[in-house]
Amino acid sequence: MLNSIDVPKQKIVIIGAGLAGLTCATELQALGFIVEVFEKSRGASGRMSTRRSANWEADHGAQYFTARDPAFIQTVASWMDQKQVALWAPNLKVFEDKHWRASQSRDQRYVATPGMSSLGKHLAKRLPIQFEQTISQIERVGSTWVLHSSEAGRMNTAYDGLVLAIPSPQALVLVKEVDSWASALAAASNMNACWTLMIKFVTQPAFDLDAGFVNNEIISWVCRNNSKPERVGDEYWVVHANPQWSQTFVELSKEDATAQMVACLAQLGFNCKDAAITTHRWRYASGSLATPPECYLSGEIKLGLCGDWLHGGRIEGAWLSGHKLATRLAALFPLV
Numbered sequence: 001m002l003n004s005i006d007v008p009k010q011k012i013v014i015i016g017a018g019l020a021g022l023t024c025a026t027e028l029q030a031l032g033f034i035v036e037v038f039e040k041s042r043g044a045s046g047r048m049s050t051r052r053s054a055n056w057e058a059d060h061g062a063q064y065f066t067a068r069d070p071a072f073i074q075t076v077a078s079w080m081d082q083k084q085v086a087l088w089a090p091n092l093k094v095f096e097d098k099h100w101r102a103s104q105s106r107d108q109r110y111v112a113t114p115g116m117s118s119l120g121k122h123l124a125k126r127l128p129i130q131f132e133q134t135i136s137q138i139e140r141v142g143s144t145w146v147l148h149s150s151e152a153g154r155m156n157t158a159y160d161g162l163v164l165a166i167p168s169p170q171a172l173v174l175v176k177e178v179d180s181w182a183s184a185l186a187a188a189s190n191m192n193a194c195w196t197l198m199i200k201f202v203t204q205p206a207f208d209l210d211a212g213f214v215n216n217e218i219i220s221w222v223c224r225n226n227s228k229p230e231r232v233g234d235e236y237w238v239v240h241a242n243p244q245w246s247q248t249f250v251e252l253s254k255e256d257a258t259a260q261m262v263a264c265l266a267q268l269g270f271n272c273k274d275a276a277i278t279t280h281r282w283r284y285a286s287g288s289l290a291t292p293p294e295c296y297l298s299g300e301i302k303l304g305l306c307g308d309w310l311h312g313g314r315i316e317g318a319w320l321s322g323h324k325l326a327t328r329l330a331a332l333f334p335l336v
């Protein structure tokens with residue numbers, strides 16, 4: 001077992017500050033490695049995301065998570081103790097054959113508080129992260145890695161190990177010149193888009209519902225965001241289109257995608273007349289390898305990949321993937 005005293009101060013760079021990258025970086029740091037994180041957007045947490053406006057906020061990416069693996073269950077319990085996460089028990093329904101019915105699901109659902117992005121922002125506080133740095137190239141120099149970013153060009157720091165904690169299409173761009181195994185994995189993982197609406201209705205739905213799974217329609221999920229714990233601001237609903245429809249129509253204009261989803265909402269019983277609607281397109285929302293390897297590591301060139309797409313998709317998979325890669329990567333470095 002490695003501990004923080006025995007491990008030499010090797011430098012590991014992690015690309016991507018979603019849950020997988022944050023988890024991997026946090027655990028490597030705890031083991032005594034020097035870590036640096038690069039993130040292309042302005043803040044941490046990736047697809048665990050909360051859109052904030054003057055009078056409202058809404059989780060427009062991941063909606064909630066479940067916990068089945070013992071290590072993740074333990075971590076979620078500690079997040080709950082720290083008040084970073086809370087249980088969410090929505091009035092949950094299913095739309096099928098033109099009707100809403102009660103859901104039979106007994107899953108325990110967790111959400112970060114006060115928004116889904118809060119957990120990533122909390123984890124990010126203890127890590128050195130450079131935001132607004134889009135890594136555009138990774139270069140092997142001797143036994144080290146050097147990065148190039150769109151904003152800063154070629155950087156000077158040499159790293160002993162490199163972790164890509166980013167969606168597979170973005171990982172593929174970076175690894176295709178340097179590692180054929182990693183490229184094959186990334187190329188085999190298709191990720192689907194997700195068209196998302198954030199809506200303030202003028203006329204509230206007549207039926208009692210906090211969230212609903214929708215089957216056999218272009219919409220797959222509706223959720224009253226304010227039904228989650230500690231949400232503030234105007235009452236907003238989040239609506240996701242299903243992955244197949246979103247991917248097929250990924251190049252629609254926002255106006256056309258919105259119009260089709262609004263028509264579908266009418267079928268579900270929602271009245272969108274005069275509603276305030278904000279539309280977002282997630283280009284790489286979901287997807288996973290059919291046989292998930294959990295994470296990837298080349299011991300020879302000290303290159304690792306982690307993320308939900310390597311571990312069954314979803315938040316629990318992202319955490320587990322980052323967690324497992326940190327352990328495997330740490331084991332590559334000799335003890336002093």
Ligand SMILES: Cc1cc2nc3c(=O)[nH]c(=O)nc-3n(C[C@H](O)[C@H](O)[C@H](O)COP(=O)(O)OP(=O)(O)OC[C@H]3O[C@@H](n4cnc5c(N)ncnc54)[C@H](O)[C@@H]3O)c2cc1C
Pocket residue numbers: 015016017018019020021038039040041044045046047048060061062063064065066133134135136165166167170194196240282284285286306307308309313314315316318
């Ligand atoms: C609409 C939607 C709904 C979802 N619903 C659920 C749900 O209800 N439950 C659930 O469990 N999961 C859900 N998910 C999936 C969940 O969000 C993901 O499984 C999880 O957040 C993935 O974490 P990650 O760290 O692997 O990747 P990400 O969160 O995508 O993090 C990757 C990070 O890398 C950054 N990045 C990418 N390329 C570069 C680059 N070149 N340089 C620098 N930075 C880069 C990105 O900006 C991002 O911050 C949903 C996702 C979406 C989009």
